[in-house]
């Protein structure tokens with residue numbers, strides 16, 4: 001077992017299966033621009049996710065950018081969001097000439113603290129952009145109540161929650177829109193890819209134009225669009241991978257349970273993934289939090305990260321630094337106390353998790369984590 005273990009490993013179909021899938025492209029010569037596979041995948045995903053409307057995109061980031069653009073917010077308007085996310089969420093706001101207003105998170109599930117949203121609302125606020133972190137679902141009910149009260153849009157970054165349901169409802173049904181990523185590193189991939197799900201029928205046309213340069217017809221360019229179309233090779237990969245998704249999620253679940261069994265009762269170690277009965281999870285990540293107090297600061301998290309690295313096991317510090325502290329935005333936006341987000345950012349480590357990860361490797365990873373924590377190494381005095 002001397003091979004490097006990364007935090008994830010892209011799911012792929014059998015080589016022959018993919019080749020059979022792309023063979024017709026050598027006949028049609030239709031490689032992109034809403035081809036047959038693109039349209040079949042949109043349909044397939046709509047059914048899988050149980051959503052009324054879905055628009056495929058070239059990646060999750062452009063999906064976020066174009067969703068915000070489609071809402072038509074005025075320049076300088078404020079979007080309340082979480083800093084405990086992948087940098088893409090915050091970049092999408094700023095690249096739309098909107099202003100991110102960071103709201104702290106809850107330590108119970110690392111999603112936006114819905115009780116701290118209202119105090120951040122001003123006359124400039126137009127939307128709330130929460131994230132279903134690690135597949136933990138935000139308090140969608142309360143967030144919708146706040147949005148309704150102040151007439152705000154709600155856009156979920158659901159990149160971590162693909163395939164999940166709450167009380168049988170697909171996670172893509174919440175808010176005005178939800179954005180998904182099908183990047184190679186996610187539970188479900190189309191190599192690069194993404195999608196937006198929503199209810200309003202008119203939005204489909206709008207997004208269709210925006211992902212195709214704003215072109216409405218051969219001679220009419222109606223908007224300043226982008227190029228965010230998914231090509232046929234990616235859509236073909238998506239159609240293949242969709243067949244094995246259920247099996248992959250089961251394999252992930254088994255490994256998550258194994259981790260939980262091995263790491264569940266260690267003082268100073270907290271498992272971060274939720275386990276709510278009404279939610280079906282897709283087990284994208286296995287985050288653990290090294291509690292401070294006992295070890296002070298981020299000492300233990302970084303110590304374990306280094307120890308795993310020495311064994312060629314590459315865990316990830318998702319999300320460190322929090323996006324509010326990224327070099328490009330530091331001190332640029334409204335200052336809000338982000339105590340919980342910083343605490344999570346300093347102390348959480350995401351351990352390797354993917355369908356083929358051998359159980360012997362899980363033993364090895366959990367042994368390293370356990371011995372670090374139990375020996376109390378990494379103490380920062």
Ligand SMILES: *Cc1c(COP(=O)(O)O)cnc(C)c1O
Pocket residue numbers: 059060061062085086088089131157159160180181182183193194
């Ligand atoms: C992966 C991810 C994105 C960006 O998606 P890409 O497909 O890589 O562009 C955005 N937000 C979150 C939370 C993600 O995990």
